[in-house]
Amino acid sequence: MKLRNIALYASMFVLATSFVACDDWLAEEPSKSTNKILSNTEELDALMGNYSLYVQEQAVPVYGSDDWGITPEFHTAKSGGVFNATSQLPYMLYSNEVDDTRYSVWQSEYKKIYFANMAIEQAMSLKGSEEDKANLKAEGHFLRAYSMFNLAVAHTLYYTGQNGEELGLSLQTMTFEDSAARATLADTWAAIDADLQEALKITVPLKKDGRNRVWRATTASVNAFAARYYLYRGDLTQAKTYAEKALSEYSTLGDYNETMSFSQSTLSYDINSSTNPEKITVQLPIGYDVRLSGAANFGTWFDKEGIYLARHMYSAFWWFVPSQELMDTYLIDVPGGDAQNDLRFRYYYVEDFSLRTCSKDPAFRWPGVMVHYMESLDAGPSVAEMMLIKAECQARGGDFAAAMKTIAPLRKARIDASVYTELTATSKEDGIKKVLQERRRELFMTMRWYDLKRYNANDYAADDVTVTRQFYDFNAASGSVLVDGGVKTFTLEPNSRHYAIPIPKTEIANAGGALQQNTY
Numbered sequence: 001m002k003l004r005n006i007a008l009y010a011s012m013f014v015l016a017t018s019f020v021a022c023d024d025w026l027a028e029e030p031s032k033s034t035n036k037i038l039s040n041t042e043e044l045d046a047l048m049g050n051y052s053l054y055v056q057e058q059a060v061p062v063y064g065s066d067d068w069g070i071t072p073e074f075h076t077a078k079s080g081g082v083f084n085a086t087s088q089l090p091y092m093l094y095s096n097e098v099d100d101t102r103y104s105v106w107q108s109e110y111k112k113i114y115f116a117n118m119a120i121e122q123a124m125s126l127k128g129s130e131e132d133k134a135n136l137k138a139e140g141h142f143l144r145a146y147s148m149f150n151l152a153v154a155h156t157l158y159y160t161g162q163n164g165e166e167l168g169l170s171l172q173t174m175t176f177e178d179s180a181a182r183a184t185l186a187d188t189w190a191a192i193d194a195d196l197q198e199a200l201k202i203t204v205p206l207k208k209d210g211r212n213r214v215w216r217a218t219t220a221s222v223n224a225f226a227a228r229y230y231l232y233r234g235d236l237t238q239a240k241t242y243a244e245k246a247l248s249e250y251s252t253l254g255d256y257n258e259t260m261s262f263s264q265s266t267l268s269y270d271i272n273s274s275t276n277p278e279k280i281t282v283q284l285p286i287g288y289d290v291r292l293s294g295a296a297n298f299g300t301w302f303d304k305e306g307i308y309l310a311r312h313m314y315s316a317f318w319w320f321v322p323s324q325e326l327m328d329t330y331l332i333d334v335p336g337g338d339a340q341n342d343l344r345f346r347y348y349y350v351e352d353f354s355l356r357t358c359s360k361d362p363a364f365r366w367p368g369v370m371v372h373y374m375e376s377l378d379a380g381p382s383v384a385e386m387m388l389i390k391a392e393c394q395a396r397g398g399d400f401a402a403a404m405k406t407i408a409p410l411r412k413a414r415i416d417a418s419v420y421t422e423l424t425a426t427s428k429e430d431g432i433k434k435v436l437q438e439r440r441r442e443l444f445m446t447m448r449w450y451d452l453k454r455y456n457a458n459d460y461a462a463d464d465v466t467v468t469r470q471f472y473d474f475n476a477a478s479g480s481v482l483v484d485g486g487v488k489t490f491t492l493e494p495n496s497r498h499y500a501i502p503i504p505k506t507e508i509a510n511a512g513g514a515l516q517q518n519t520y
Contacts, residue, residue: 038118038122038126039126039127040126040127040128041123041126041127041128041129041132041133041136042128043126044118044119044122044123044126044136045132045136047115047118047119048115048119048136048139048140048143048216048217049215049216051215051216051298051310052295052298053111053112053115054112054115054143054311055215055292055298055310055311055312056108056292056293056311056312056314057105057108057109057150057311057312057313057314057379058103058104058105058108058313058314059103059313059314059315059317059320059445060091060103060104060105060154060501061105061153061154061449061450061501062313062320062445062446062448062449063088063091063092064091064092064094064449064467064492064498064501065445065448065449065452065467066323066325066326066448066452066465066467067322067323067325067326067440067444067445067448068092068321068322068323068445069321069322069323069324069326069366070083070092070321070323070469070471071469071470071471072470072471072472072487073364074321074358074364074366075471075472075481075483076483077354077358077359077364078357078358078359078364083317084100084317084479085474085475085476085479085480085481086098086099086100086479087100087102087103087316087317088317089474089481090474090476090502091501092469092471092490093469093471093473093474093490094490094492094496094498095476095502096502096520097476097502097505097517098476098501098502098504098505099476099479099504099505099506100504102316103314103315103316104503104504104507105150105151105154105155105501106151106154106155106503106504106507107504107507109147109148109150109151110147110151110170110172112143112147113143113144113147113148113172114172115140115143116140116141116142116143116144116147117140117144117172117173118140119136119137119139119140119143120137120140120141120144121173123136123137123140124137131203134201134203135202135203135204137198138198138199138200138201138202138217138222139199139202139204139216139217141195141196141198141199142195142196142199142202142217142221142222142225143217144195145192145195145196145199145225145229146225148169148188148191148192148195149192149225149228149229149232151169152168152169152188152189152192153232153449153450153453154449154501155169155500155501155502155503155518156168156169156185156188156500156518157185157497157499157500158453158454158456158457158495158499159185159186159188159189159233160457163185164184164185164186164187165184165185165186166184166185167182167184167185167500167516167518167519168182168183168184168185168186168187168188168189169182169183169188170182170183170515171183171187171188171191179514180511180514180515181514181515181516182515182516189233192229196225196226196229199217199222199225200222200223200226202217202218202219202222203219204216204217204218204219205218205219205220205249206218206219206220206221206249206250206308207250211302211303212250212302212303212307214302214307214308214309214310214380215298215302215310217309218308219249220246220249220250220308221246221308221309221380221381223242223243223245223246223249224242224243224246224308224309224381224382224385224386225309225381226238226242227239227240227241227242227243227245227246227381227385227386227389228381228385228389230242231389231392231393231454232450232453232454234454234457234458236392236393236396236397237393239389239393240389240390240393240394243386243387243389243390243393244386244390246308246381246383246386247383247386247387247390250308250383251383251386252305252306252383253305253306253383253384253409253410253413254304254305254306254413255412255413256343256344256347256413256414257343257413257416257417259305260285260286260343260346260347261285261286261347262283262284262285262286262347263283263284263285263286263287263288263289265284265288265289266281266282266283266284267281267282267284267355267356268280268281268282269282269352269355269360269363270360271355271360271361271363271365272360272361272362272363273360273361274361275361275362280352280355280363282350282351282352282353282355282356283350283351284350284370285347285348285350285370285371286347287347287348287370287371287372287373288370288373288374289373290372290373291372291373291375291376292312292314292372292373292375292376293314293373293375293376297372298310301372304378306382306383306384307378307380307381307382307383308380308381308382308383308386309380309381310380311378311379311380312372312376312377312378312379312380313376313377313378313379313445313446314375314376315375315376316375318374318375319353319354319356319357319368319374320368320369320370320377320445321366321368321369322349322367322368322369322444322445326440326444326445327339327345327349327367329437329440329441330342330344330345330349330441332437333423333434333437333438334415335415335416335419335420335421336419340416341415341416341419342414342415342416342441343414343415343416344414344441344442344444345441346416348369348370348371348444349367349368349369350367350368350369350370351365351367352365352366352367353366353367353368353370354366354367354368356368369444369445377444377445377446378446379446384410384442384443385442385443385447387406387407387409387410388407388410388435388438388439388442388443390406391403391404391406391407391435391438392432392435392436392439394406394431395425395428395431395432395434395435396428396432396460398428400425400427400428400430400431400432401425401431403425403431403434403435404422404423404424404425404431404434407423407435407438408422408423410438410442411423411438414441414442423438429462432460432462432463433462436451436455436463439451452465452467452499453499455494456494456495456499457495464494465494466491466492466493466494467491467492468489468490468491468492469489469490470487470488470489470490471487471488471490472485472486472487472488473485473488497518497519497520498520500518501518502517502518503515503517503518505517
């Protein structure tokens, strides 16, 4: 992949879209092309404000995690199989190679990096105030750091400090002759860290003109990302510091006792008509009415309480499939022993969602996770995440009582008020366990791959996870699920090389031999 390929795509894409002014995200401006040389900060600001270029992240990493549910019954419940053997199964079953590029992390994030590089390279030479130029350049560094971080978490091994010669990422700049060759893991993380340090120079506050500017880089969103970054790297002191900085600027949580409800829309199905006929009505959460694949509902999303940066994990599959293990976590530490008392489970986990696409006679019944319509989950840094980061740092440092106090507001905003009780811990180990369980319930799916990699790489053995799933083998070349071979066990061991997701073969082919695949 040469950078010129990204530039060509970006130019064509921006020609077909309208830019959104930074001060009024509902106002449309004339289209501008990246082929045009920017002349002033207002034009670059409009490019940075075109949030539709940046908000979507791909769901590929979650497919291999233990939050994602898959059993042999899923395949046989629908003619042709529920899961696409070229788009999803290679990730779920830890293949050494993948074909599909339509929704790859690699392609998606490098497109964003092109625009980030424009800001970094051009900001200081434009007409405008020095403050505006400096903030736009810092925003470019933020966008690049954010995308490079997502790429590293998805496609490279966890950087321990001792494996720096392993393959990292392609470090692209605005030079069109940049090679797609991958830098070392050490150089990759040095580049991300350098971008983060530049991003932290931003001086634009989260709140402006009475609204949280969650569609742009701000002091709060950069600090929140820094907390996420340092937690992944295992630097608990820095992670806690930046989480507290973000919380000091904004710490409002949406209380699900007040903000969550069910949609007026429902889905109805007639099931088991040949044996025991029954009509099923599927209740849908209010988020079903807020679809994020276009800009129509962005305003509602942007005003949602508790987020620092608007990012959503997108799945074209239109079914976020929860594992039984994930669902069982909502039975832990919930008052009354009823998962429905955890409002996250009550409103986000939709019973019988499988009936939308699977067999109705005999009925295959399995939930789906729904936050925004059927395709998107919140993925950007949030107030809840910062509370959980701070609490985890406290618990791992031995202050487990303080950790419980830190997550108390989050628990109170997520548990049915009629049964709420405060969580307590009896030891450091118990405190860590309870915080990590709460983190999994709150940040379901979107952060699980990130968490598995860092848990397995740290020196605390009690949080290590081995992921196992039962499914049929498949032929990657033909995309065929091999049912006749019987059910097999697929295992992802701690620190497996498959924690570096394969780069799509199309990307490697397009790079003309310069881009090397991960080794397994």
